[in-house]
Amino acid sequence: MAAREYGQYCGVTRALELVGERWALLVVRDLLVGPRRYGELAAGLPRIPSNILAARLKDLQAAGIIRRVPRSRVIIYELTPYGYELEPVVLALGAWGFKAMGDPREEQVITPDSMTMALRTAFQPEVAAGLPATAYAAHLGPAELLVRVDGPSLVVTRGDGPVDLAFAAGPDIRRLISGELAPDRAIATGVVEVLRGRGDLLDRFASTFHLAA
Template identity: 80%
Template sequence: MAARDYGQYSGITRAMELVGERWALLIIRDLLVGPRRYGELAAGLPRIPSNILAARLKELQAAGVIRRAPRSRVIVYELTAYGRELEPVVLALGAWGFKALDDPRDEQIITPDSMTMDLRTAFQPQVALSLPATAYAARFQGAELLVRVDGSALDVRRGDGPVDFAFSMTAGAGIRRLISGELAPEHAIATGAVEVLRGPSDLLSRFANTFHLAA
């Protein structure tokens, strides 16, 4: 079913034939956050042409990576068990790509699903085990997330709820610099890169220790 045949016999070649087409891994990234309707996938990938989205979904279904499922009288796309096996691959690829990440261009956006996966990528469970359970409300441009950390367990989702610390960061470059350690938490607050909305400001340091990736 692969749209591209590389003419080689190997596991990596076959993987590239199944998920290496343009946009395929970004669709999988968003579905790792949770099931999505067609329109939600399109909204999360605003530059994807509708015919390409339809083609990628059809190809991924044929490969057994995703499936269509009825949910509350609507059809959603979700990963199969086989598709969910790609999560460590996607997280590792995100960590690798973070090393080459520059400051965002004006036309680049942050979506709730992309930031959710970036936070999963940066999560340091061994550090979180030594810290008290903490709930954060985080705003990154248009992405507003509820982030709960309890030991090695991480839960990131959209929505509201009780939190220990709420903060806003309007510039995408700020979160990259904070997570990489380039921007110290206290300096981020002092310079206005981070706006504390609620809770003690020293919890930003806990957040930065819990979510860290070396650039």
């Protein structure tokens, strides 16, 4: 029996055998944002050893969760339809883990892909459906994201552009998302810095992106 097998006939057991190895779900998390080259995956997971990344990609391919695809003379990795079925699982894990995050440790980093998935996790489509379409430029540490909300639809991409509100924040943005810190207090205390646009739209952002801590 392979070391990674648990010897139990159970769906949860089989799922852990497929994606329970260290780093595997983080590879899936980043590929949920979009297809990535090997180097892009390595850059998004700066602490993963190259041999472990190669092993995880091989394992996930063998399980039918990801595939290698030639594109514009390079090889990219993307999720298969079976792999995309993990999206609600990853989002649910993100919401569950949010409750226990606490303050960041000095060695912990955030990445554009991790923040993209954090916003997708916190997105409240039923709230957004009753609000006007709004575009935000969110500068979250090294992650510069363009966040477009149109009814229950959310699109998050990298970069900047014409927006209704541009703001910058560090890890304490979680206090706004959790409701621990009101939007006006977040601005007054410097947790959120309004860069341009209407500062009052931070109230709309906090309503649209919310997770209970």
